Amino acid sequence: MKNKRSFTEELSPKQVLEIDACTQCGECLKHCPVQDVTNNPAVSPPEKIRMFREFIRSTDGLKAKLFGGAEADRKRLEDFTKAVYECTTCGACGQNCPVGIFTQRLWPTLRKEMVKRGLGPIGVQANLPKVITNSGNPYDKPAGDRYQPWFPVNVKVAERAGIGYYAGCTGAYEAQPMVRGDVLVLNAIGTPFTMLPPEEEVCCGFPLFITGQHDELEGLVKRLVAGYEARGVKTLVCSCPCCVNIMSRDWPAFYGKELPFTIRHITQFVASAIKEGKLRITKELRETVIYHDPCYLSRGVGVIEEPRDVLGSIPGVKVIEFERHGLNSRCCGSGGAARKVFHDNAIKMGRQTIDEAVKKKADRLILGCPACYAKVNEAMQGHDKQIKITDIMELVSGLLGERT
Amino acid sequence: MGTILIIAAYGVYAAFWIRFFLHALLWWKAVAGPAAIAGSPPLSVKACALSARDVVLFWRLLKVNPALWLGEWVFHASFLIVALRHLRYFFPIVPEWVWWFQTPGLIAGYVLPLSLIYILLVRRFSDQEKYSSPANMTLLAVLLIISSLGLLMATLYRADIVMVKLFIQGILCFSPAAAPDDILFLLHFSLVLVLIPLLPTHILTAPLVMLEAEKRELALPLVMHEK
Numbered sequence: 001m002k003n004k005r006s007f008t009e010e011l012s013p014k015q016v017l018e019i020d021a022c023t024q025c026g027e028c029l030k031h032c033p034v035q036d037v038t039n040n041p042a043v044s045p046p047e048k049i050r051m052f053r054e055f056i057r058s059t060d061g062l063k064a065k066l067f068g069g070a071e072a073d074r075k076r077l078e079d080f081t082k083a084v085y086e087c088t089t090c091g092a093c094g095q096n097c098p099v100g101i102f103t104q105r106l107w108p109t110l111r112k113e114m115v116k117r118g119l120g121p122i123g124v125q126a127n128l129p130k131v132i133t134n135s136g137n138p139y140d141k142p143a144g145d146r147y148q149p150w151f152p153v154n155v156k157v158a159e160r161a162g163i164g165y166y167a168g169c170t171g172a173y174e175a176q177p178m179v180r181g182d183v184l185v186l187n188a189i190g191t192p193f194t195m196l197p198p199e200e201e202v203c204c205g206f207p208l209f210i211t212g213q214h215d216e217l218e219g220l221v222k223r224l225v226a227g228y229e230a231r232g233v234k235t236l237v238c239s240c241p242c243c244v245n246i247m248s249r250d251w252p253a254f255y256g257k258e259l260p261f262t263i264r265h266i267t268q269f270v271a272s273a274i275k276e277g278k279l280r281i282t283k284e285l286r287e288t289v290i291y292h293d294p295c296y297l298s299r300g301v302g303v304i305e306e307p308r309d310v311l312g313s314i315p316g317v318k319v320i321e322f323e324r325h326g327l328n329s330r331c332c333g334s335g336g337a338a339r340k341v342f343h344d345n346a347i348k349m350g351r352q353t354i355d356e357a358v359k360k361k362a363d364r365l366i367l368g369c370p371a372c373y374a375k376v377n378e379a380m381q382g383h384d385k386q387i388k389i390t391d392i393m394e395l396v397s398g399l400l401g402e403r404t
Numbered sequence: 405m406g407t408i409l410i411i412a413a414y415g416v417y418a419a420f421w422i423r424f425f426l427h428a429l430l431w432w433k434a435v436a437g438p439a440a441i442a443g444s445p446p447l448s449v450k451a452c453a454l455s456a457r458d459v460v461l462f463w464r465l466l467k468v469n470p471a472l473w474l475g476e477w478v479f480h481a482s483f484l485i486v487a488l489r490h491l492r493y494f495f496p497i498v499p500e501w502v503w504w505f506q507t508p509g510l511i512a513g514y515v516l517p518l519s520l521i522y523i524l525l526v527r528r529f530s531d532q533e534k535y536s537s538p539a540n541m542t543l544l545a546v547l548l549i550i551s552s553l554g555l556l557m558a559t560l561y562r563a564d565i566v567m568v569k570l571f572i573q574g575i576l577c578f579s580p581a582a583a584p585d586d587i588l589f590l591l592h593f594s595l596v597l598v599l600i601p602l603l604p605t606h607i608l609t610a611p612l613v614m615l616e617a618e619k620r621e622l623a624l625p626l627v628m629h630e631k
Contacts, residue, residue, distance in 0.1 A: 013433040014616060020430065021606045021613040026535030027468050044535055062426070098465035099610045100458070100617025248627055265628060302624040 007055045007072075010113040018101045019056065022049040028093035028103075031324075033331040034086055037348040043083040045093040045103060051080045052110060081119040084110050086345065089210060089336030090295035095327055104299060107336070111212030121211040123341040128207050129216050136202035137169035146198035150176035155187040161194040163269075164233035164261065166224075166247075168240035168370060169203050175370035181393035182239045182266050188400045189273045194231045196224070204243040209250060210337050221254040229260045239266040239393060241297035241369045242335075248301055265297060266393055267368060271306040274313050283399040284316040290362035291319060291392070292353060292376075293329035294369035307368050307392055314399060322356055332367075334375035350379025357387050364388040366395060406571070406583030409593060413575050416597045427608040434612060445623035447615075454622075455615040464614070472526050479519035483547075485512035486554070493565075493572040513558055516551040520544055539604075546599050553592040563589045 008016050028045045029035050041047055055077070059069040084107055091104030114120035121128070131140045147167065165186055171179035186193050195201065202224065205217045228236055238244050248263040273279040291311060297303045304326045311319045324330040333339060333349025353376055357365040365387050367373045373391055380386060445451075457463050462480070466473040489509025491502045524544055527536050557563045567584035574581030583590060 013430070013436070014613075017430055017434040017609050018613050018616075020427075021609040023604065023606045023610065024535075024537035024540055025465075025472075026537065027465070027472075029535045030468075041535060046535055046537060050537070062422070096468045097617075098462065098468060099606065100464060100614050100621075102617065102620060244628070263628065268628060301627045303628050 005117065006059045007052065007113060008060055010116060011109055015102075015106055015109055016056075018099075018106060019049055019052055021099050022046060022097075022101060023099060024050060025098060028097055031092040031096045031328075031330075033088060033090060033092065033333065033349045033352075034345060036352065037333075037345050038086075042079065043086045048080065048083050048087075048107075048110070051076065051083075055080070077114075077117070077119055081114045082122065084114060085120060085122045085125070085211075085336075086338060086342050087336055088295075088331045088333060088338050088346075088349070090331035091299045092295070092324075092328070092331065095299055104295075108210050108212060111210070112214060113212070115212040121213060121337075125207075125211045125213075125337055125341060128211060129213050132203045132208065132220070133216060136199065137173065138203055138207045139169060139173045141173050143199040146172045146201060147195075148198075150180040152180060152184055152187070155183050158192040158194045160232040161192040162232060162234040163191055163193040164228045164231060164236045165193050165195050166204070166228075166236055166238040166240075166243060167195070167201065168238060168243045170242075170370035170374065171240055172201075175373040175391065177394045178239060178367075178370050178373050178391035181391055181395070181397040182237075184397035185266070185270055185279070185393050185400070186237070188397070189270070189279050191273075191278070193237070194233060196227045196231070200227050204238075204240075204246055205250075205254070206242040206246045207337050209246055210242070217250075218254045221251050225251065225255050225259060233261045235264055235269075236261050237264050237266055237269045239368070239370070239391075241265070241294040241300060241303075242371065244303075245296040245300040265301070265303045265306070267306040267310050268303060270393070270396065271309040274310065279400070281314050281396060281399050285314050285395075285399060286316040287363040288318045288320055288361065289364045289366050289395075290322060290357045290360055291325075291366045291368070292322065292332060292357075292372060293325055294367070294372055295329060295331050295335055297368060298329050299327055307366075310392060310396060311366065314396070320360055320362060322353075322360070332372045332376050333379070334369075334371040339371065339375050346375050347379045350376045351383055351385075354380055354383060354385055354387055358385040362387065364390055364395075366390055366392050368392045405590065407580070409583055409590070409597070410575055410580045412594075412597050416600045420600055423605070424608070427605055430609065431612060445619045445626075447619065448622065451615060451618040451622055454618040455611065458614040458618065459611045464617075471530065472523065475519050475523040475526055478515060479523060482512035482516040482519060485509050486516055486551070489513075493569050494576065496573060510558060513551070513555050517548055517555060520548040520551065524548070539602075543599075543602050543604070546595055546602060550592060550595045550599060553588050553595070557586075557588050557592065561588055 024046045026046055032045060034043050055072050058064060058072045064070065087107050089104060089107050094101050094103030097103065111120050128138050132138055135141060136143055165182065167179045202220055204224065205220045208214065208217055236247065238247065244263055244265050252258055270279065289311060291307055293304065308319060311317060322329065331349060332353045333346035339346040354365065367376060367389060368391065373389070377389055380389065462473055462477050465476060485505060485508050488502070488505040492498045495502065563586045564584050568589060570581045571583050
């Protein structure tokens, strides 16, 4: 009887409207990275919407209201669940939707509905709530290893400061050159910054949010906000686009009110420091670099120019662009918590990113997201095309001169 | 045959209005309900103007697929003009402004099936087209037959428009009159009755989604930057 629950319970009224408004034109498919690598129409955005409309009709349609709802077919629900979790939630479909459906938010909401029905999440994603509750991070790594392997010994962290730095789980455990670069650059700027102790810097909640498992979110958010507030933080800086996205978009909702600090991506903070003369990149780099816009940073929160400003301030560097960049960037395959479950898809998408960078004759592929960093590096293993992959702050930290 | 068509017309008419009011309810709930993200931006004149552009010019489609946009925009515009031309059958005394649409409506009657054929060709033969909804294809096919029949009746095999008007007025006034003894008209009318339930509901809901999209896009640069 569980499946007779309304399919619109987790959706906002505007999202119900969005599902109704899809014209099934299929324009989104040209921009879907999962379509590119799978060619499977079942995972396409219009097909997912068409199926979900059927589910809604089965519980909320006029016939269902008059004569009682029919139970949705289990097999179809399972197929739909797989399709909605195979998506990387990059939002390119919504960006190119002729109607303007906000898919980067719609797919996670549909996942939440599937979780409530006991059908989602998929594979290892189902362990996330337990793992995060026990270890504080989605990788089930000890808190003691969160900073210790990469944190530079000469960098001092203040007990209290107006600037807070959140390393994030993926950066700390899977993309350590990136977070090391962040800390070195923050140190070079010279403004004191604080961090939570490793056992207190828990998951931001994004993996739970994106897989539709919202039960633990409020606790995590309140714990983190209280920690930074106690340290006098007024601006919280983070380099992970997914963390930044949930912090700015959703933390206020889970916290229950406006946050006591502003959220800034590291590139915003560093671009400002360069502009204000607090940071000077003195070493020259005679290279052509290509910057990949992380989906949750560009389409997600509109941070597009600052990474380019930072790269543009490096003497000697020539910045080139992917065919699809900025708001229209193409997913590298690591988004939406799909990379651990649909590994092959993610590797293929990562290789597409590498291939285009090589084709454009870039000397170096610059990334600004720990998940992209981890997966694209993994995708390059055993691939016939090779390129230097560097995080933007990893690059900057290696080119710093004296503090001005 | 005439009686069946009249009963069917009332059924379709009633179903259309039920559907319309259910969607009006959906609109109302959506306008009054919370947004998908916290801090949804307020309505602004700019957002309204941009969404009006999206609705009238299909601006978003133009940005992603200019070839398809051309066909879709011409189809929708010619469909609207042809529909306005048909209003002469719905008013007992035809207002002057309806007469303004008679000649443009006739021209649009030629354009309409051509635009549908163009859309079908773009969808069928474009390498970029990866997905064609069976429902959309059915709709296009029905529209193509209806518009072709209409064009035939307006040019080669003229229907008795006095009989047509009496028939339509009879339905509207709940005083049914005999259906014109014209196979093309009977087919045309029957297919319109088939078309109405097939009409996609996005016609009603897409404008509000476009407005939300414009609001969201205008607010995007403010998410992480100083307001």
